[in-house]
Amino acid sequence: MSEKKAFELTKKEEDFSRWFDEVLFKASILDERYPVKGLYVWLPYGYAIMENIMSVMERLLRETGHKRVYFPSIVPESTLSREFRFIKGFENTIYWITQVGLRKLDERLALRPTSEAIMYEVLSRWIKSYSDLPLRIYQIVPAYRYETKATRPMLRVREITFFKEAHTFHVTFEEAVEQVKLGVDIYKKFYDELLVPYIVVKTPPWDTFPGARYNYDLVTILPDGKALELGSVINFGDLFAKAYDLQYTDRDGKKKYVHTTSFGVSERSLASVIAIHGDNRGLVLPPKISPIKVVIVPIPFKGFEKEINNYASKVYSLVSSSYTCELDLIEDEKPGYKFYKWEMKGVPVRLEVGKSEVEEGSVTVFRRDIMERTRVSEEELLPYLEDLFEDMEEKMREKARRYFESMIVYVEDVESLKSSMQNKLVSFPWCGEKGCALKVEELTGYSMIGYEEDSLSGKSKGCIVCGKEAPHLAWMGRSY
RNA sequence: GGGGGCGUAGUCUAGCUUGGCUAGGAUGGAGGCCUUGGGAGCCUCAGACCCGGGUUCAAAUCCCGGCGCCCCCA
Secondary structure, three states, X not given: OOOOOOXXXXXXXXXXXXXXXXXXXXXXXXXXXXXXXXXXXXXXXXXXXXXXXXXXXXXXXXXXXXEEOOOOOEEEHHHHOOOHHHHHHHOOOOOEEEEEOOEEEEEEEEEOOOOHHHHHHHHHHHOOEHHHOOEEEEEEEEEEOOOOOOOEOOOEOOEEEEEEEEEEEEOOHHHXXXXXXXXXXXXXXXXXXXXXXXXXXXXOHHHOOOOOOEEEEEEEEOOOOEEEEEEEEEEEEOHHHHHHOOEEEOOOOOEEEXXXXXXXXXXXXXXXXXHHHOEOOEOOOOHHHOOOOEEEEEOOOOOOHHHHHHHHHHHHHXXXXXXXXXXXXXXXXXXXXXXXXXXXXXXXEEEEEOHHHHHHOEEEEEEOOOOEEEEEEOOOHHHHHHHHHHHHHHHHHHHHHHHHHHOEEEOOOHHHHHHOOOOOEEEEEEOOOHHHHHHHHHHHOOEEEEEEOOOOOOOOOOOOOOOOOOOEEEEEEEEO
């Protein structure tokens, strides 16, 4: 039990938290052994996966008119505190620079916890006219938040390494409302491509982002029963614009405040992929984001090494014309060892070529998701792989959907709420009153994740607490 | 926010209660022989008591502080 081989993991269903930590290290995603709490080193393989994930995101942003920018990571206190709600929301988590060398600074400088303040200060000089709007920009940068709860690699960190934050600027509140819908839509497409199931909820008013009018979250649930926020889409209205003097001149010649939104995701996106698709042999990566789509493992045979290696090289040239592919020629590792190694890294397809494949001009195709082998002739290989990747996506999506459904439950009365609350996301009809939500929090020990606005209108038996008309579907659970 | 537990090679761990031989094993690493269709075996080598202070003839072990990690409850 305690003595584990290099590619052996704690069982996911027995201890998810340990499984997760082990898989991050053994699949070469992160090195957790960094001397500062809450910060982690990204290894080449993990970084490559993140780059692929972010390029999915960038494609979606590009298609919807968002442009990439870079704003510095340091912001003066005076800028940060122009909107008091904002600074108040982050006051316990900001890293402050107070000194440079031996000299104490006159004004404290902060490392960005997020970039609204940093950007708006500058944007007030960019935006002059209605014709400058809408403006949609984003950046992918580290962000710093001193998490006060226990840190967890990739899930609760003090340096968000891949913080994709988009910020948009609009003439009217209505346009900002539309932008929020677009943001939610982008995130839905994004997580659909990552094969991660989610719910979209509106955050209760008492829990919205500091300075926001309202915001939507995409939320999933990890195998330990804890809810994970995957992304947030925020409408600030003109609240921030007033604090940062973001005004434009409208067609009628009058000065008006800009309406702004922002939406962000992070490496939690990868965390959710790993947690939901991974198994007891390691990662199972969706083909779309796997840095290596196909790995070729030659199976040596005494006196036949040359033929096998030549054939493996031939298969490699064939496959690498269409897919990123790796030929594993390491001589000191036996085939069985290599199998475990590549399974840990979650490579979707492994091709095995040995004596028998050479003789019949075929390839043994192994798929990681359901761990099955098929033998395919060399000519049929490419079309076979094309279908295989498609089928793999479908099966993984379906499996994740079934998993998600097993982790959520809908109840209509307090008794079933109490009895069905073990490690699941619980949904129930809710009238919209804070008091009723707090009552449920008190009864269950869960916290409110959000609600689906008006999704139950005229369909529910009434609020689970007060019995009044309940138009909303509320979601509660334990949370990261 | 409150409580509990833990820290020994790259990784996992034995030893700690009751201080005492060269800190033991596995896995991983390097070199070699032999092998290769699901983690082979054998030989050789290198590798550790989180940091600081205290108690003691003697500290991985006991005490204090720091740092770090895990779990539970709010």
